[in-house]
Amino acid sequence: MVIVVIGSVNLLKFLFHEILQVRMDWHWTLIVVLVQLAQGNGGNGVDPTPDLYEPSWVYKCEPEEGCHRSERTKPTAANSSFMVFDSLDVCRTVCGHFGGLWPRPVTAVLSTQTVKMHPNFLRFTLLDAPVETSEILVEMTHVITANLLAECNGNVTEMVATPVIVNIAVKSPSLELTWDTDEQYLLDVENTVDNIVVHISAETVYGARHALESFTQLIAPEFSNQYQCGLRIVTGAKIRDRPVYKHRGLVLDTSRNFIPMVDIKRTIDGMAATKMNVFHWHVTDSQSFPLESRRVPQFTKYGAYSANEIYSTEEVRESIRYAQIRGIRVVIEIDSPAHAGNGWQWGKEYGFGDLAVCVNARPWRHLCIEPPCGQLNPANPAMYRVLRDLYRDIAELVPKPALFHVGGDEVYLGCWNSSEEIVSYMKNKGFDTDIEGFIRLWAEFHAKALQIWDEETMAVGGQQQHVLIWSSELTQPNRIENYLDKNRYVIEVWEPLSSPLLIQLLRMGYKTISIPKDIWYLDHGFWGKTKYSNWRRMYEHVLPRDPNVLGGEVAMWSEYVDAQALDTRVWPRAAAVGERLWSDPRGGGGGFAGAEPRLQRLRARLRARGLRPDAVSPEWCAQHDARCY
Amino acid sequence: MKWCGEAVGRGSPAYFARVARLRRALLLLAAAACTAAALLYWRQQSDDRATRPLHSLYTGVEPEWTWVCRNERCERLPAAETSSLQSLPTCNMLCASTQLWPQPTGPVSLATAAVPVRASAFTLHIVTSPSGHVSDHLEDAFSLFLEDLKALEKNTISDKRSDIGPAHEVLVRISVNGSSDVRMLIDTDESYKLSLRPKRNTLVADITAHSFCGARHGLETLSQLIWLDPYAGSLLALEAATVEDAPRFRYRGLLLDTARNYFPVGEIVRTIDAMAACKLNTFHWHISDSQSFPLRLNSAPQLAQHGAYGPGAVYTTEEVRAIVRRARLRGIRVLIEVDAPAHVGRAWSWGPQAGLGQLAYCVEVEPWSAYCGEPPCGQLNPRNPHVYELLERIYAEIIQLTGVDDIFHLGGDEVSERCWSQYFNDTDPMDLWLDFTQRAMHVLERANGGKAPEMTLLWSSRLTRSPYLERLDTKKFGIQVWGASRWPESRAVLDAGFRSVISHVDVWYLDCGFGSWRDSSDGHCGPYRSWQQIYEHRPWVDESVGGMGQVGDGWRVEGGEACQWSEQLAAGGLDARVWPRTAALAERLWSDRAEGAAADVYLRLDTQRARLMARGVRAAPLWPRWCTHNPHACL
Incomplete structure (x- = not known):
């Protein structure tokens, strides 16, 4: 027994020595389990040799496959290869042609070497940037630094004094974020004798931001235990990058269920990590109206779920800025004339008549697609006056040039038909009360709404811009040209893949945004006969390469989601669409095998930044790239 | 008053x-x-x-x-x-x-x-x-x-x-x-x-x-x-x-798989709290599988050493005890399942270096699709006596940790006959499997102080079908039936007199409906089952849609269990996947009222969801908040 103890002490010493030599993974606890020693197990019993009963792995970068977990071998000169890593994250960052970059850049050459760095010794230099851009660039770099700290749970304990100098050159003084914004960038990382120099060059601040995002993706954490964490950066990189599609959006519905601002900001963080650039905010619907209007406080008084479930003007303004610093444009959608009810039901009380009809009508089944019903009342001039006040508030709120979404989907003609006021209005106008007559009424609404929007935009010093509208009966090929000007409307086509509408509209010369509901709707698979699309299915879908396809969006409708389930429904699936729209990889390397290891790295990155993305596979698959085919 | x-x-x-x-x-x-x-x-x-x-x-x-x-x-x-x-x-x-x-x-x-x-x-x-x-x-x-x-x-x-x-x-x-x-x-x-x-x-x-x-x-x-x-x-x-x-069924369970992905202790404790809020009484902990073995047992620490995902992905015995303690105060038994003989992996790969011979075969073998249902593969060596010695120690420690000695779960599903045939071409692999099960039962009895637990569960499988079913002892074994509700196996097992716990894959599997996580399959099970479907499933009732047909005399349906397998789920997403759907199952098993998801059920479940959120559980909403604000208006 004494001998055993002495033996194990020696062994302990040896192992302890090994711990000091070899960097261990995180959560290392120095508990040595020697339980079995005392247990008399008989001659042929299992008598495990004393050992450190702690799992501990290294990751090998295998060319053409990716990172594979393997047993930690005793360090000897023979097997100490630079392609073996203690950290899976570091392995991913250098392994494979595009390392841990998501979305995939156009071209990238990455070194397989890494060195330690520390955010305290990270310096950003605005080498050649117009003075107008410096404020936002500084804010952008702050985001980057915070994201790097987050990789180590906020505390990079491994101190190294190697300076990392990031030189940023931006040409354009413009801070506008539009479809014409040039988002391309160049990113070079060079390793000199005593520092790392990074060169970023872009036309606009938004290109520079994307470069900074890519820069963070060249850095990975390395935990030596639960509390000890360091960062390693790739020592050399040359990246040339630009997006394929200029509109890369995510729709978030905050009306069916309220989503607190903190959750919206976290969603924007996720979008920034994947270089998506449009936060399409479906802020109102028939269920609730949480957007504060300074001019019409009745919207929230009668439409918000509670006093705590309102987006104040200040909060919205702040979130717009928050998004802008992350290269994202906020597009507010006030859905109309349908999908409007609660928030509009106070007209009579104030002597304005019915601003909306069928509001909360029961039974609902013939008056709307889902309860509660509600459609604006186009026969009531007061409705347009109230709408104008709302539009003015929004025009004042959003950055110029303003992009606005008028909604325009799922109008139930039966609802309007149930209103005597509307039917008699139509008769006075000489509209038939058949389908085409109601379509004319619907189109008249949009024409008036557009005119109001234009007037209010210009009243606050803006210029006429395109507006977005959902595809609908009104956008059918046989009707659209009569009602919607192709120079004013961009059609957001949400018909299923099988529908020819997208191609038809392109042929007619309409600009479009594609959001096929059977592929890119994140709420599908949880209700009715809809089918869930996992990231593979979302990633596989490709859009037509046509100059009039501005891009696409992925949609999180919130009937069955609120802040509780938001992240896991959205991430990492939205990121798959993000890469499809930024890189649109096709052919070799565009398949899942090339994408999945990078997506696993992205998922880890999102978690570090405080999101709760779903798993895409058992962790074993994440530790063994290309083995789960 | x-x-x-x-x-x-x-x-x-x-x-x-x-x-x-x-x-x-x-x-x-x-x-x-x-x-x-x-x-x-x-x-x-x-x-x-x-x-x-x-x-x-x-x-x-x-x-x-x-x-x-x-x-x-x-x-x-x-x-x-x-x-x-x-x-x-x-x-x-x-x-x-x-x-x-x-x-x-x-x-x-x-x-x-x-x-x-x-x-x-x-x-x-x-x-x-x-x-x-x-x-x-x-x-x-x-x-x-x-x-x-x-x-x-x-x-x-x-x-x-x-x-x-x-x-x-x-x-x-x-x-x-x-x-x-x-x-x-x-x-x-x-x-x-x-x-x-x-x-x-x-x-x-x-x-x-x-x-x-x-x-x-x-x-x-x-x-x-x-x-x-x-x-x-x-x-x-x-x-x-x-x-x-008083409850209608005495076994009301939720299975959580912590092997495909690891879940931190906090998430498990929160799950147990949520179960208690719904009066579920069995936390079935599918703790190991071929992908990982996170349970660090004192009696066989090598399993976690070789099988865990990493140092941060281990359950220590102290942590298990804390979970068991919490569960006990919540009226819940913790049923730890170390699946065997299939669904084992690298955790069992250290036999040769410890002088114990091969404890498992086909571990992480390629091409995996020839030897198991999903990567990676692995199956215990049924002819190595050390395997049974280890199992006895594992079982003994599990019983000691959980204090549950009247029910045990041996796992026992999806054995690849082809894997064993490569090594034992002299014996029918089904006989090997049956023999393995009997020997595992034997060491379980020894681990349990010489007494067989009142009910030792096996997953339904080829082994629980004729002609093998007849060779299992109805007094010792219970069958957890996971086949589709219309498959004949549910009936067959009950008709043969086995106690059974029902987990029909087409209704009570919470992981279904999320597509395939691999290239080479056209989908995991599916579609997703709504809480209403989960609620309305009453397989023990004659007229029930999706039921098992005419109810036999003397059927011993102990209860049911929702299964949350974790191939496509990890910490962070757990609550919204499990809740409130599992609450729907809880009422089915506790109350088993004849009516389906009627208006009253919506309203009460909506209230229960609010209770769960107050306990910190991120349960998914049933519907838009407007419907909560306007009870009955969305029905």
């Missing part, structure tokens, strides 16, 4: 009445002024658009809803339109539905009046208890009950709008007449009676039960008679209630 009913009740609106009258007068004045102003304003602007903001007239007007009970339904109205201000939870609690989840199976009578209470003013009095052990557990369970109330109280939004008078003291008196064993055992009597009545300024709650677990369920029901009124900024409790209750 009469006095209370009048003063408080009909109840809590009366509390608000005086305030509300004042409020009403003010609001009427305000409304009149507003209307007048609006009319004036409107005339001025009659033909032109409004350039003057409406805003200046109505600043500071926040949305405020009140709910009134009309025709046994709560209706939402702007607060200005009524004389009383009543919150939604209070209206729900006092209007028609019981709001209890799961719905009790015995008689229930509830007052329609409420009194204010405070978490700090509850006291426990143990009237009778069969042992000090039970008393200790009652006290700890009572502390947890109070913690839950305090968590609820903390959600109070500071702007207290109504004065409802002083809080009542609550005296909770518990009598347990029966078992001195605090564990959830297969024959534990879980029934309880609860009575709540006012006595001067005190509420007295009497809970009587035949076991600690029954008494705990009584506390759970009591907690469901207490809610937070956001307008009063206070907890309210029904002033009187009587409930008699």
Whole structure:
């Protein structure tokens, strides 16, 4: 027994020595389990040799496959290869042609070497940037630094004094974020004798931001235990990058269920990590109206779920800025004339008549697609006056040039038909009360709404811009040209893949945004006969390469989601669409095998930044790239 | 009693009445002024658009809803339109539905009046208890009950709008007449009676039960008679209630797979809390699989050393004990399953270097698709005696850790005959499997002090079909049936006299409907099952859709279990995947009411979801919040 103890002490010493030599993974606890020693197990019993009963792995970068977990071998000169890593994250960052970059850049050459760095010794230099851009660039770099700290749970304990100098050159003084914004960038990382120099060059601040995002993706954490964490950066990189599609959006519905601002900001963080650039905010619907209007406080008084479930003007303004610093444009959608009810039901009380009809009508089944019903009342001039006040508030709120979404989907003609006021209005106008007559009424609404929007935009010093509208009966090929000007409307086509509408509209010369509901709707698979699309299915879908396809969006409708389930429904699936729209990889390397290891790295990155993305596979698959085919 | 009913009740609106009258007068004045102003304003602007903001007239007007009970339904109205201000939870609690989840199976009578209470003013009095052990557990369970109330109280939004008078003291008196064993055992009597009545300024709650677990369920029901009124900024409790209750099925489980992805201890504890809120009683912990082995056993630490995902992905015995302790106070047994002989992996790869020979074959073999259903592969070596020695130690330690010795789970599904055939071409692999199972049963008995657990579960498989089924002992084995509900195996197993736990893959698998996580398959099981489908599945009933056909005599359906496999789920996403769907199963197994997902079920489940959120569980919503605000309007 004494001998055993002495033996194990020696062994302990040896192992302890090994711990000091070899960097261990995180959560290392120095508990040595020697339980079995005392247990008399008989001659042929299992008598495990004393050992450190702690799992501990290294990751090998295998060319053409990716990172594979393997047993930690005793360090000897023979097997100490630079392609073996203690950290899976570091392995991913250098392994494979595009390392841990998501979305995939156009071209990238990455070194397989890494060195330690520390955010305290990270310096950003605005080498050649117009003075107008410096404020936002500084804010952008702050985001980057915070994201790097987050990789180590906020505390990079491994101190190294190697300076990392990031030189940023931006040409354009413009801070506008539009479809014409040039988002391309160049990113070079060079390793000199005593520092790392990074060169970023872009036309606009938004290109520079994307470069900074890519820069963070060249850095990975390395935990030596639960509390000890360091960062390693790739020592050399040359990246040339630009997006394929200029509109890369995510729709978030905050009306069916309220989503607190903190959750919206976290969603924007996720979008920034994947270089998506449009936060399409479906802020109102028939269920609730949480957007504060300074001019019409009745919207929230009668439409918000509670006093705590309102987006104040200040909060919205702040979130717009928050998004802008992350290269994202906020597009507010006030859905109309349908999908409007609660928030509009106070007209009579104030002597304005019915601003909306069928509001909360029961039974609902013939008056709307889902309860509660509600459609604006186009026969009531007061409705347009109230709408104008709302539009003015929004025009004042959003950055110029303003992009606005008028909604325009799922109008139930039966609802309007149930209103005597509307039917008699139509008769006075000489509209038939058949389908085409109601379509004319619907189109008249949009024409008036557009005119109001234009007037209010210009009243606050803006210029006429395109507006977005959902595809609908009104956008059918046989009707659209009569009602919607192709120079004013961009059609957001949400018909299923099988529908020819997208191609038809392109042929007619309409600009479009594609959001096929059977592929890119994140709420599908949880209700009715809809089918869930996992990231593979979302990633596989490709859009037509046509100059009039501005891009696409992925949609999180919130009937069955609120802040509780938001992240896991959205991430990492939205990121798959993000890469499809930024890189649109096709052919070799565009398949899942090339994408999945990078997506696993992205998922880890999102978690570090405080999101709760779903798993895409058992962790074993994440530790063994290309083995789960 | 009469006095209370009048003063408080009909109840809590009366509390608000005086305030509300004042409020009403003010609001009427305000409304009149507003209307007048609006009319004036409107005339001025009659033909032109409004350039003057409406805003200046109505600043500071926040949305405020009140709910009134009309025709046994709560209706939402702007607060200005009524004389009383009543919150939604209070209206729900006092209007028609019981709001209890799961719905009790015995008689229930509830007052329609409420009194204010405070978490700090509850006291426990143990009237009778069969042992000090039970008393200790009652006290700890009572502390947890109070913690839950305090968590609820903390959600109070500071702007207290109504004065409802002083809080009542609550005296909770518990009598347990029966078992001195605090564990959830297969024959534990879980029934309880609860009575709540006012006595001067005190509420007295009497809970009587035949076991600690029954008494705990009584506390759970009591907690469901207490809610937070956001307008009063206070907890309210029904002033009187009587409930008699007992479960329809004695095995009510949730399986969590922590092998495909690792879940931190905190997530497991929260899951157990949520289970307790729904009176589920079995946490089936599928702790290991071919992908990983996170359980660090003292008797075989090599398994986690070689099999865990990493140093941060290990359950220590202390952590398991803490989980078991929490579960016990919550009336839940922790059933740890170390799946065997298939579904094992690298955790068993260290045999040769330890001089024990091959403990497992086909570990991470390629191409995996020839040897298992999903990567990576691995199967125990049924001819290596060391395997059984290890299993005995594993089983013994699991029993010692969990304290569960009347039920055990051996795993036992999806054995690849092809894997074993490569190494043992002299024997039919089915015979090897049967032999393995008998030997595993044998070492389990030894690990359990020479006594077979009352029910040792196996997953349904080829082994649980004829002609192998007949070779298994109905007195020892129970079968967890996971095949589709229309497959004949459910019937066959029950007809043969086996106890069975039902987990039909087409209804009660929570992981289905998320597509394939691999290139080479066209989908995991699917589609996703809604809470309504989960709720309405009653395979033990003749006429049920998707049932097993005519109910046989003497069938021994012990209960059911929802299975959350984790190929496509990890920490962070757990709650929204499991809840509230598993709550739906909990009521099916506890109450088994004949009706399906009727209106009342929606409303009660919506309330239960709010309870779960108050416990920190990120349960997914049932529908848009508007539907919660307007009960019945979305049905």
